[in-house]
Amino acid sequence: MAFDSLTEKLQNIFKNLRSKGRLTEDDVKEALKEIKRALLAADVNFKVVKDFVKSVQERAVGQDVMNGLNPGQMVIKIVNEELVKLMGSQTTEIKLQPGSAITVIMMAGLQGAGKTTTTAKLAGKFKLKGKKPLLAACDVYRPAAIKQLQVNGEKQGVEVFSMGENHKPANIAKAALEHAQKNGNNIVILDTAGRLHIDEDMMEELQEIKNTVTVHQTILVIDAMTGQDAVNVAKEFHEKAGIDGVIVTKLDGDTRGGAALSVKAVTGKPILYVGMGEKLSDLEQFYPDRMASRILGMGDVLTLIEKA
Amino acid sequence: GKTRDNIVSGMDSIFNGFSHIDDDFYEELEEVLIMGDLGVQATYDILDDLKGKVKAEHIKEPMQCRELLIESIKEQMDVGETAYEFEEKTSVVLVIGVNGVGKTTTIGKLAGKLKAQNKKVVLAAADTFRAAAGEQLKEWANRAQADLIGGQEGSDPASVVYDAVASAKARHADVLLCDTAGRLHNKKNLMEELKKMNRIIDREFPEAYRETLVVLDATTGQNAMQQAKEFNEVADITGIVLTKMDGTAKGGIAVAIHAELGIPVKYIGVGESIDDLQKFDADTFVRALFTTGDGEEGENS
Numbered sequence: 328m329a330f331d332s333l334t335e336k337l338q339n340i341f342k343n344l345r346s347k348g349r350l351t352e353d354d355v356k357e358a359l360k361e362i363k364r365a366l367l368a369a370d371v372n373f374k375v376v377k378d379f380v381k382s383v384q385e386r387a388v389g390q391d392v393m394n395g396l397n398p399g400q401m402v403i404k405i406v407n408e409e410l411v412k413l414m415g416s417q418t419t420e421i422k423l424q425p426g427s428a429i430t431v432i433m434m435a436g437l438q439g440a441g442k443t444t445t446t447a448k449l450a451g452k453f454k455l456k457g458k459k460p461l462l463a464a465c466d467v468y469r470p471a472a473i474k475q476l477q478v479n480g481e482k483q484g485v486e487v488f489s490m491g492e493n494h495k496p497a498n499i500a501k502a503a504l505e506h507a508q509k510n511g512n513n514i515v516i517l518d519t520a521g522r523l524h525i526d527e528d529m530m531e532e533l534q535e536i537k538n539t540v541t542v543h544q545t546i547l548v549i550d551a552m553t554g555q556d557a558v559n560v561a562k563e564f565h566e567k568a569g570i571d572g573v574i575v576t577k578l579d580g581d582t583r584g585g586a587a588l589s590v591k592a593v594t595g596k597p598i599l600y601v602g603m604g605e606k607l608s609d610l611e612q613f614y615p616d617r618m619a620s621r622i623l624g625m626g627d628v629l630t631l632i633e634k635a
Numbered sequence: 636g637k638t639r640d641n642i643v644s645g646m647d648s649i650f651n652g653f654s655h656i657d658d659d660f661y662e663e664l665e666e667v668l669i670m671g672d673l674g675v676q677a678t679y680d681i682l683d684d685l686k687g688k689v690k691a692e693h694i695k696e697p698m699q700c701r702e703l704l705i706e707s708i709k710e711q712m713d714v715g716e717t718a719y720e721f722e723e724k725t726s727v728v729l730v731i732g733v734n735g736v737g738k739t740t741t742i743g744k745l746a747g748k749l750k751a752q753n754k755k756v757v758l759a760a761a762d763t764f765r766a767a768a769g770e771q772l773k774e775w776a777n778r779a780q781a782d783l784i785g786g787q788e789g790s791d792p793a794s795v796v797y798d799a800v801a802s803a804k805a806r807h808a809d810v811l812l813c814d815t816a817g818r819l820h821n822k823k824n825l826m827e828e829l830k831k832m833n834r835i836i837d838r839e840f841p842e843a844y845r846e847t848l849v850v851l852d853a854t855t856g857q858n859a860m861q862q863a864k865e866f867n868e869v870a871d872i873t874g875i876v877l878t879k880m881d882g883t884a885k886g887g888i889a890v891a892i893h894a895e896l897g898i899p900v901k902y903i904g905v906g907e908s909i910d911d912l913q914k915f916d917a918d919t920f921v922r923a924l925f926t927t928g929d930g931e932e933g934e935n936s
């Protein structure tokens with residue numbers, strides 16, 4: 328796998344240099360070339376990589392090499408620490424309204440990212456916590472989108488509110504909120520249609536929903552396999568719809584998931600959960616440190632470093 | 636000097652912004668190619684090749700580089716002569732790919748295209764896994780006025796394929812389009828399931844022309860290479876459908892995939908309506924790799 332090769336390459340680079348107590352500029356430069364390659368192979372955005380490599384360079388040059396580490400491991404340790412820092416140093420939960428107030432959550436993202444599935448997954452999580460979620464079918468475009476939400480809602484034992492395909496999503500959201508108020512639901516999750524970040528009308532539609540009901544949490548759902556375009560997507564969704572948090576889906580694949588880093592770098596908003604499968608229970612807490620080693624593709628080295 | 640922002644705006648500004656070919660120039664080309672999702676390897680290969688040509692042909696002008704680059708990538712992306720033969724034959728088209736890339740929608744669009752050519756089209760709803768997958772395909776069958784052979788949620792997809800083949804034969808259909816559930820290529824059992832569907836088509840309909848399309852989302856980065864490799868292992872892919880090309884992603888990984896696996900892109904998806912499927916055009920594709928990222932100069936807007 329490509330995963331080990333970064334480690335090997337770094338070992339090779341440093342084998343040729345005399346072992347020293349302190350990282351020199353040349354050491355670090357050589358190593359960062361490989362790191363840069365690894366990050367790009369992981370789909371981290373080119374610009375994010377450039378900035379990142381620069382800041383690591385500044386930090387690493389002149390540092391003492393810790394006991395038990397070789398210079399290569401030392402650079403990786405620094406790279407990893409910086410990555411974790413970039414990704415948000417701790418796990419964040421979706422913020423709910425206090426007391427019995429209703430929390431409205433809006434799901435948004437590109438087509439096929441996993442919004443509808445994640446809506447149902449979230450509902451299950453909230454239900455386990457003793458909440459009474461209501462799912463609102465605000466995708467009036469995709470064929471059978473409503474049915475999909477209904478089937479998933481039923482699997483989760485959670486009510487789904489829909490008004491068919493002939494109403495505006497903003498009006499459906501409003502009616503859903505009224506329904507929730509009457510029926511004692513304390514969380515309303517709006518499943519919206521997939522849309523392109525450059526589709527002005529569709530982006531406006533999200534804004535219209537937010538103008539009609541108070542949305543407490545707007546969540547960007549993004550596919551972990553997304554490439555360089557992740558920054559454009561995140562930036563536009565953030566600017567036009569105001570993102571509060573991110574959920575990264577399909578991390579059960581073998582993608583390195585560099586999009587997660589790009590999205591965090593662009594929006595500054597926390598990654599809340601990760602989707603780890605198609606089953607409605609496959610939603611997991613996000614751990615920045617795990618994500619960092621995944622992106623670097625070097626879990627083993629890190630455990631090695633931690634032990635040193 | 637150049638600001639970061641107009642670096643994003645791509646090739647045109649690079650060629651215009653440089654008066655001669657130097658390291659900075661190549662570095663910015665690298666950036667454009669990487670940002671287009673070609674990946675590190677394909678990018679370096681292309682640039683090495685370009686550097687070689689620049690030297691050999693004594694090229695001095697950045698603008699000349701532009702044409703060289705476009706031509707060489709275009710050449711690589713050639714679709715081949717027999718690419719669309721299945722449209723003319725009695726054929727079975729198996730559509731596969733990871734989750735949410737646009738398989739079902741592409742089948743709906745393809746069905747519409749074939750119907751417009753007066754073909755008799757049957758759709759097999761062999762995604763029996765995802766919630767409402769059958770209903771979604773049914774809606775597309777209605778739109779395209781194609782026949783649909785369905786299965787219950789949870790039923791064996793291979794048995795749906797079996798039924799659909801029997802029905803396509805009985806009805807003397809021209810083309811049978813099989814929708815399959817999204818599956819990640821690293822899931823062994825789901826990939827085995829694809830093999831099984833494939834075997835059934837081979838066994839039950841050996842006289843049919845076979846077409847196996849893997850659908851890739853243009854927004855996907857380097858993982859698409861892995862997807863193409865793994866699906867090719869189990870199903871002998873004959874072509875790629877690159878969807879969501881109406882967004883800002885360039886789909887450059889398809890260049891790397893063609894270079895490494897020799898699988899051509901045959902169609903691109905440019906929207907969510909039935910007409911939003913186009914035959915792949917290498918020239919438009921390659922030029923789009925090098926045009927601005929603000930969506931205004933894209934050929935589809």
Ligand SMILES: Nc1nc2c(ncn2[C@@H]2O[C@H](COP(=O)(O)OP(=O)(O)OP(=O)(O)O)[C@@H](O)[C@H]2O)c(=O)[nH]1
Pocket residue numbers: 436437438439440441442443444445466469472519520521522576577578579580601602603604605609734735765817819
């Ligand atoms: N393997 C895997 N598949 C997922 C995950 N999340 C969603 N999916 C699958 O991805 C596909 C798309 O999911 P949807 O929930 O329909 O996506 P969406 O964003 O609602 O799609 P649109 O409404 O069409 O924009 C489905 O096949 C889901 O089963 C995940 O974490 N892992």
Ligand SMILES: Nc1nc2c(ncn2[C@@H]2O[C@H](COP(=O)(O)OP(=O)(O)OP(=O)(O)O)[C@@H](O)[C@H]2O)c(=O)[nH]1
Pocket residue numbers: 438439469521523732733734735736737738739740741762765768815816817818878879880881882903904905906907911
């Ligand atoms: N903008 C755009 N959206 C597309 C395109 N093709 C498909 N979509 C959308 O992408 C989403 C997913 O499409 P599907 O056809 O359901 O994808 P799939 O691969 O069948 O998904 P699963 O069966 O869940 O794996 C839907 O919202 C489609 O409308 C395209 O070319 N452009």
Ligand SMILES: [Mg+2]
Pocket residue numbers: 442443444466469472518519520521
């Ligand atoms: Mg949906």
Ligand SMILES: [Mg+2]
Pocket residue numbers: 738739740762768814815816817
């Ligand atoms: Mg489908």
